[in-house]
Amino acid sequence: MEAFRAKGYxxxxxxxxxxxxxxxxxxxxxxxxxxxxxxxxxxxxxxxxHALPLIGIxxxxxxxxxxxxxxxxxxxxxxxxxxSRRACLIVGAAMERISHDPTVAAHVRATTTxxxxxxxxxxVEARSKGELPAGRSPxxxxxxxxxTLHGLRVLGAINPDRASLTAVAEVALDALG
Amino acid sequence: MEAFRAKGYxxxxxxxxxxxxxxxxxxxxxxxxxxxxxxxxxxxxxxxxHALPLIGIxxxxxxxxxxxxxxxxxxxxxxxxxxSRRACLIVGAAMERISHDPTVAAHVRATTTxxxxxxxxxxVEARSKGELPAGRSPxxxxxxxxxTLHGLRVLGAINPDRASLTAVAEVALDALG
DNA sequence: CATTATCTGGAACGAGGAGTCAACAAAGCC
DNA sequence: GGCTTTGTTGACTCCTCGTTCCAGATAATG
Numbered sequence: 405m406e407a408f409r410a411k412g413y414x415x416x417x418x419x420x421x422x423x424x425x426x427x428x429x430x431x432x433x434x435x436x437x438x439x440x441x442x443x444x445x446x447x448x449x450x451x452x453x454h455a456l457p458l459i460g461i462x463x464x465x466x467x468x469x470x471x472x473x474x475x476x477x478x479x480x481x482x483x484x485x486x487x488s489r490r491a492c493l494i495v496g497a498a499m500e501r502i503s504h505d506p507t508v509a510a511h512v513r514a515t516t517t518x519x520x521x522x523x524x525x526x527x528v529e530a531r532s533k534g535e536l537p538a539g540r541s542p543x544x545x546x547x548x549x550x551x552t553l554h555g556l557r558v559l560g561a562i563n564p565d566r567a568s569l570t571a572v573a574e575v576a577l578d579a580l581g
Numbered sequence: 582m583e584a585f586r587a588k589g590y591x592x593x594x595x596x597x598x599x600x601x602x603x604x605x606x607x608x609x610x611x612x613x614x615x616x617x618x619x620x621x622x623x624x625x626x627x628x629x630x631h632a633l634p635l636i637g638i639x640x641x642x643x644x645x646x647x648x649x650x651x652x653x654x655x656x657x658x659x660x661x662x663x664x665s666r667r668a669c670l671i672v673g674a675a676m677e678r679i680s681h682d683p684t685v686a687a688h689v690r691a692t693t694t695x696x697x698x699x700x701x702x703x704x705v706e707a708r709s710k711g712e713l714p715a716g717r718s719p720x721x722x723x724x725x726x727x728x729t730l731h732g733l734r735v736l737g738a739i740n741p742d743r744a745s746l747t748a749v750a751e752v753a754l755d756a757l758g
Numbered sequence: 759c760a761t762t763a764t765c766t767g768g769a770a771c772g773a774g775g776a777g778t779c780a781a782c783a784a785a786g787c788c
Numbered sequence: 789g790g791c792t793t794t795g796t797t798g799a800c801t802c803c804t805c806g807t808t809c810c811a812g813a814t815a816a817t818g
Contacts, residue, residue: 412677414591418806428767430809439806488680496676498738499668500589512739540752547736547745548752555732559724561675562689568724575717575725579756595776605797610777612795 405446409490413443413501440505447511450493454482455515462522468530469580472523472549476573479553483560483569492557519553520546527580539581552576582623586667590620590678617682624688627670631659632692639699645707646757649700649726653750656730660737660746669734696730697723704757714758722757729753 407416407424418439422429436442458475466474494515501508523546530536540548552573560569584593584601595616599606613619635652643651671692678685700723707713717725729750737746 410680412589412591414589415677415681417804419804422767428765429807430767431765432767433807434765491676491680495735498735499673499676500592502738503587503665503668504592509739516739540755541748544745544748544752548749551732551736551749551753552728553732554735555728555730558672558675558731558735559728561679562686562693568721571718571721572725572728575721575756576728577756578717578758579752579754581755594774596774606777607779607798608796616776 405449405493406490408443408446409450409493409496412491412496440507443501444507444511447493447497447508447515451511451515454492455494455519458519459522462526468526468535469577471526472580473573473577475523476549476552476556476576477570479556480560480566480569480573483556483564484566486560487564488561491561492554495554495557498554516550520550523549537581545580548579549576582626582670583667585620585623586627586670586673589668589673617684620678621684621688624670624674624685624692628688628692631669632671632696636696636699639703645703645712646754648703649757650750650754652700653726653729653733653753654747656733657737657743657746657750660733660741661743663737664741665738668738669731672731672734675731693727697727700726716758725756726753 407420410416411420418429418432421432421439421442425432427435432442436445458478461474461478462471464471494512497508497512502512503509524542527536527542527545531538531542556569556572559572584597587593588597595606595609598609598616598619602609604612609619613622635655638651638655639648641648671689674685674689679689680686701719704713704719704722708715708719733746733749736749
């Protein structure tokens with residue numbers, strides 16, 4: 405997973421993967437079938453380690469704006485720690501692989517959709533409690549927040565400066581109304 | 582440029598570039614020195630064709646919010662027309678190449694910075710005319726809009742649906758205050 | 759402990775990668 | 789129109805790619 409994050413799919417050779425895992429070539433193929441299989445497994449692991457925790461935050465039940473701020477700032481944190489050395493596997497896959505590999509496309513869509521749905525539910529509930537003003541549709545707001553997360557990833561790859569990224573996240577929250 | 586947009590840097594072979602340009606291998610090397618040289622030239626061309634027109638819009642002198650809306654919706658337009666077949670060269674470079682190639686990093690930063698500066702100036706001027714309320718710093722707002730543009734590109738790669746993208750762009754405008 | 763079944767990892771394969779080069783064609787110059 | 793210069797070409801080299809395979813190590817079983 406780390407190898408793919410650092411070099412992308414095409415840029416990572418099987419030799420790189422052997423070195424990164426410490427596992428022999430044949431074993432890798434026995435376990436995953438192909439380079440693509442290993443890539444898909446890496447995406448699953450990425451989802452577990454990075455997307456599911458965000459969804460967990462959203463299910464914690466605090467005021468919506470705080471939950472969403474936590475998700476955005478948590479992402480800023482991860483980006484600022486990594487520097488630009490390791491990209492987001494999902495955004496990387498979206499840019500590099502999605503038009504060539506339907507299976508990768510399905511994984512990317514599944515991961516982003518699950519996060520989008522969690523955001524959607526938080527927003528709907530907050531609206532019903534009057535925590536957030538009525539305005540844009542919850543679905544559009546959820547998608548907007550997904551776009552913001554992706555935007556932060558790209559911005560962070562270009563310039564992983566914590567202060568800038570934090571400021572951008574705060575501005576993004578203003579759009580919730 | 583189109584070849585790199587469709588397949589990324591590592592995914593595009595020199596043979597692909599020969600086919601895409603109709604120019605022989607040797608000539609390509611004589612003109613650009615290396616695959617990387619051709620990539621940098623493609624980035625320059627991408628900047629001319631896609632970033633400079635956006636800057637041109639921002640210098641047109643209309644009300645700030647209208648100019649910024651035009652930039653966002655214009656980007657949505659490009660994405661919706663392309664589908665996800667051709668990615669943004671800048672975002673692709675940011676994800677795939679920026680940590681491995683300082684020259685590419687410089688090109689990416691130069692392109693995004695010039696757009697960010699144009700946004701910044703529009704915002705500062707609008708503030709001075711009272712078109713936009715005081716609030717977040719103009720620099721943060723400009724960076725936020727850059728992040729939004731990147732977010733739209735990634736969102737569009739995953740799901741190039743014009744209606745969703747347009748809605749996201751409209752939500753993003755709300756953050757201007 | 760012997761035997762079987764499973765797993766490991768480096769050598770080997772064909773394919774295709776980036777980059778080079780000498781022969782050839784086109785264009786510019788007197 | 790020769791002569792030089794510049795540009796083009798595609799076959800060629802060497803290398804690395806993803807994948808396969810098999811001899812040997814390891815683990816499991818009775």
